[in-house]
Amino acid sequence: MDFKPSPERQILFDTLKKYFENEYSLSDRNIAAHSHLGYSKKAWEAMRDLGILESLIDPELDGFGGTALDISTVFEALGRGLVVEPFLEVGILAAKVLSRGNDAQKSLVKKILENECLPILAHSETDTEYLKSFVETKLSVEADESYKISGTKRMIKHASEATHFLVTCRNTGDASSEEGISIACIPTDREGIKIDSFATIDGGRVSDLTFTNVSISPEELVGELGMSYSIVSHAIDTGILAICSEALGIMERIKELTLEYLKTRKQFGVPIGKFQAIQHRMAQLLVEIEQARSSVINATIYFDDQTEREKTISAAKFSIGKIGTLVAEESIQLHGGMGMTWEYDLGHYAKRLVLIDHEFGDEDFHLQKYISL
Amino acid sequence: MDLNFTKEQENFQIEVRSFLNDTLEPQVVEKVKNGIPITKEDSERWHQKLNEKGWLAGTWPKQYGGQEWDVVEKFIFEEECGSAGAPRIVPFGVGMLAPVLMKFGSQEQRDYWLPRMLTGEDWWCQGYSEPGSGSDLASLKTSAVRDGDHYIVNGQKTWTTFAQHANMIFCLVRTSNEGKPQEGISFILIDMNSPGIEVRPIITLDGSHEVNEIFFSDVKVPVKNLVGEENKGWTYAKYLLTHERTGNANVAVSKRKIQKLKKLADDAKKNEQPLSNDPMFASRLAQIEIDLQNLEITNLRTLASVENGEAPGAESSIIKILGSEIEQDIDNLTRKSLGKRAFVNEPDALSTGYNGAEVFPKAAAYASGKYFNHRKKSIYAGSNEIQKNIISKLMLNL
Numbered sequence: 001m002d003f004k005p006s007p008e009r010q011i012l013f014d015t016l017k018k019y020f021e022n023e024y025s026l027s028d029r030n031i032a033a034h035s036h037l038g039y040s041k042k043a044w045e046a047m048r049d050l051g052i053l054e055s056l057i058d059p060e061l062d063g064f065g066g067t068a069l070d071i072s073t074v075f076e077a078l079g080r081g082l083v084v085e086p087f088l089e090v091g092i093l094a095a096k097v098l099s100r101g102n103d104a105q106k107s108l109v110k111k112i113l114e115n116e117c118l119p120i121l122a123h124s125e126t127d128t129e130y131l132k133s134f135v136e137t138k139l140s141v142e143a144d145e146s147y148k149i150s151g152t153k154r155m156i157k158h159a160s161e162a163t164h165f166l167v168t169c170r171n172t173g174d175a176s177s178e179e180g181i182s183i184a185c186i187p188t189d190r191e192g193i194k195i196d197s198f199a200t201i202d203g204g205r206v207s208d209l210t211f212t213n214v215s216i217s218p219e220e221l222v223g224e225l226g227m228s229y230s231i232v233s234h235a236i237d238t239g240i241l242a243i244c245s246e247a248l249g250i251m252e253r254i255k256e257l258t259l260e261y262l263k264t265r266k267q268f269g270v271p272i273g274k275f276q277a278i279q280h281r282m283a284q285l286l287v288e289i290e291q292a293r294s295s296v297i298n299a300t301i302y303f304d305d306q307t308e309r310e311k312t313i314s315a316a317k318f319s320i321g322k323i324g325t326l327v328a329e330e331s332i333q334l335h336g337g338m339g340m341t342w343e344y345d346l347g348h349y350a351k352r353l354v355l356i357d358h359e360f361g362d363e364d365f366h367l368q369k370y371i372s373l
Numbered sequence: 374m375d376l377n378f379t380k381e382q383e384n385f386q387i388e389v390r391s392f393l394n395d396t397l398e399p400q401v402v403e404k405v406k407n408g409i410p411i412t413k414e415d416s417e418r419w420h421q422k423l424n425e426k427g428w429l430a431g432t433w434p435k436q437y438g439g440q441e442w443d444v445v446e447k448f449i450f451e452e453e454c455g456s457a458g459a460p461r462i463v464p465f466g467v468g469m470l471a472p473v474l475m476k477f478g479s480q481e482q483r484d485y486w487l488p489r490m491l492t493g494e495d496w497w498c499q500g501y502s503e504p505g506s507g508s509d510l511a512s513l514k515t516s517a518v519r520d521g522d523h524y525i526v527n528g529q530k531t532w533t534t535f536a537q538h539a540n541m542i543f544c545l546v547r548t549s550n551e552g553k554p555q556e557g558i559s560f561i562l563i564d565m566n567s568p569g570i571e572v573r574p575i576i577t578l579d580g581s582h583e584v585n586e587i588f589f590s591d592v593k594v595p596v597k598n599l600v601g602e603e604n605k606g607w608t609y610a611k612y613l614l615t616h617e618r619t620g621n622a623n624v625a626v627s628k629r630k631i632q633k634l635k636k637l638a639d640d641a642k643k644n645e646q647p648l649s650n651d652p653m654f655a656s657r658l659a660q661i662e663i664d665l666q667n668l669e670i671t672n673l674r675t676l677a678s679v680e681n682g683e684a685p686g687a688e689s690s691i692i693k694i695l696g697s698e699i700e701q702d703i704d705n706l707t708r709k710s711l712g713k714r715a716f717v718n719e720p721d722a723l724s725t726g727y728n729g730a731e732v733f734p735k736a737a738a739y740a741s742g743k744y745f746n747h748r749k750k751s752i753y754a755g756s757n758e759i760q761k762n763i764i765s766k767l768m769l770n771l
Contacts, residue, residue, distance in 0.1 A: 034580070127737075128641040128648055128712035155713040176645060196730030201579065201718035201741040208730070267509035277758065325705075332748045336507055336756060337532050337584075340577050340749055347578030351745060354708075358715045364653040365643070 009073045020081025026345050033084040033203025044085040053113055056091040061099055061109045068303035072245040079249025082349055084203040086158040092242050094119040096235035097166050101222040105185055119164035122153040122209050130361035132233050133178045139169040147216045159207040160197045162188050171226055178229040183222040190214055202355040240313050240360045244296045244320045250353045251289045251327050257346050258331045285330055288323045295319035311373045314366040321363030324353045386449050393457040396422050402458040407735055408743040409723045411460050413538045417493055419460045424491050430467040437487045444679045455625030466490040466497040469613050470543050477601035477609050500530040500544035508759050511554040517546035526592040536572050536585035540565050549604050560606035562598040579742035621696040622672040627665050630703045637710050661702045668695045687767040690760035697750035704744040715741045
């Protein structure tokens, strides 16, 4: 039995890790992450040149990766670097959806790699509904057999600079039904789209998108009318695997920062790491982070297994949610006031780690889902 | 056992309630209830209104403008303020320095400084922590060297709340390196406008500016600003810290926040049902409510023993641990209840002049920011680890 990554993936991980350590300064990242754009175009271009996007995309669409193991490896490295650029939104969510579309839509994936488009999946509709099948945005079939869509999408990350929206919508079925869901791929300058953007606590911008009688043509559907739930479901599951791996990278970095602090911060004449009360808490964090890693490995192994995927994905997302919040809170507490400051790295990692629990379903949602499967 | 207030106490409660109802500014209450930081001017206007009523320093002796409230009256006042969404009285002057001056200061110091706290002429901040001296406060290094009628102060303080607003600071400084570290500390009052003082902001992880670093280089402080005796400052500091740690139960504030959380959860939907019907959410909420009910009684038991003449000892450490952790639990569940909305961080959304997109629900504007900001509650005023050390030493004799 061997849990080590393949030599190629280890090299990829080490290369990215070194790149982020040397080239992706956290203070620059924080300025960009909390700017009006929400990320740095310069950093985005530089990282694209490294081939990060290609490593997330299948060879048949001009990438050189795209497997669960590739995605997990890359996102753990992105987590260590606390990268805020839209690899998840573009390289995973949009690319996975488009890869199931027609030739014109598949060619958009190639254009992503050529930096000619920035498509964004617009799926989530309410703040607290995490069901993947929850879609109320309405698709109506007009007399001339064209379509119109109306509805609101909420908390869509990195939407304000998008070139295309991949909008989920429904022509039949209840709000949570898996039947009746379609995906429309439309340019963002189409008439009837309103964008309201917000600053976020962990960096990047989010937007609410309002679609009012937006016209689409049948060729703009990704997949068949009303039959696209499995496409969006698979994209989101891939997204969950990606951000769980990102969380692992964040936790490893938090562990390093905290350990370093416990060894160097002196009170009462000794490093505070000499106090047994502190040692036990740090040891517990290590135990929990190992469990988190195992949950992500399990989800990666079963990712292509149709019967086990959802269950192991929910198990991982639950574990990451529960453990991530604990790691964030404990690491801040172990740092005392230093953990509370903007200037020091830890707080920024902690914020992203906690907010990962708010994306694609929190720990409670995935525990309940696990029970139901 | 009798857990009821007396008739007089009940009447006082009614009077406080009606005063708050008549006096509080709705837009300030809106900020407080949504966890949005209030401005210096908001605080000053509130202090002024309380002072006109004689309630800015209700526990003070009448001769200095107080009401001589006992612990129960203080409790009633604070709880009513908490549930009404009143701004917290900035504690550094009236709540912290004043008791020290009354017990250890000279008559001249009391006569000069106490009235100015009431009128708002002085805004005080607290110079305790240093970069190398947090939990180990007695190791502090900022020095004060006597030079004729002055001390010359050099060093650095940190985590100083509202130093950006303050014109005065009370400081622990080292006046001797002999004996135990506790034996060389003095307590002095320093004018923040003195030459040689520099204040630098510390921005916290939520992006807000509450705390600061203060640098002292050859700052001249008149000897008359020494409180009590030289090298006895540690005694005064400990006395002050017992005052800092009382009133940390925050039961009324936590109750108000739970009501707000329930409203949020009624309006939010999970699996097409109100979030409040979700068994996992309901279980989390119920556990916090039970913890809070228990704390309310624990806190009243402490108050009753003080009312009966027993000095509060390590009990205030129990209250500090529980009060901070329960408030953090509520902030945590509030963040969770907002789902994806918790990503939003637009604390200015409730201020006049904000022209960004409307944040809905309003509580989302700063909920995550508040959650992260309130991680400070288990760190400041003696970290919860230090409180456990105190309990171990004083209550368990370990």
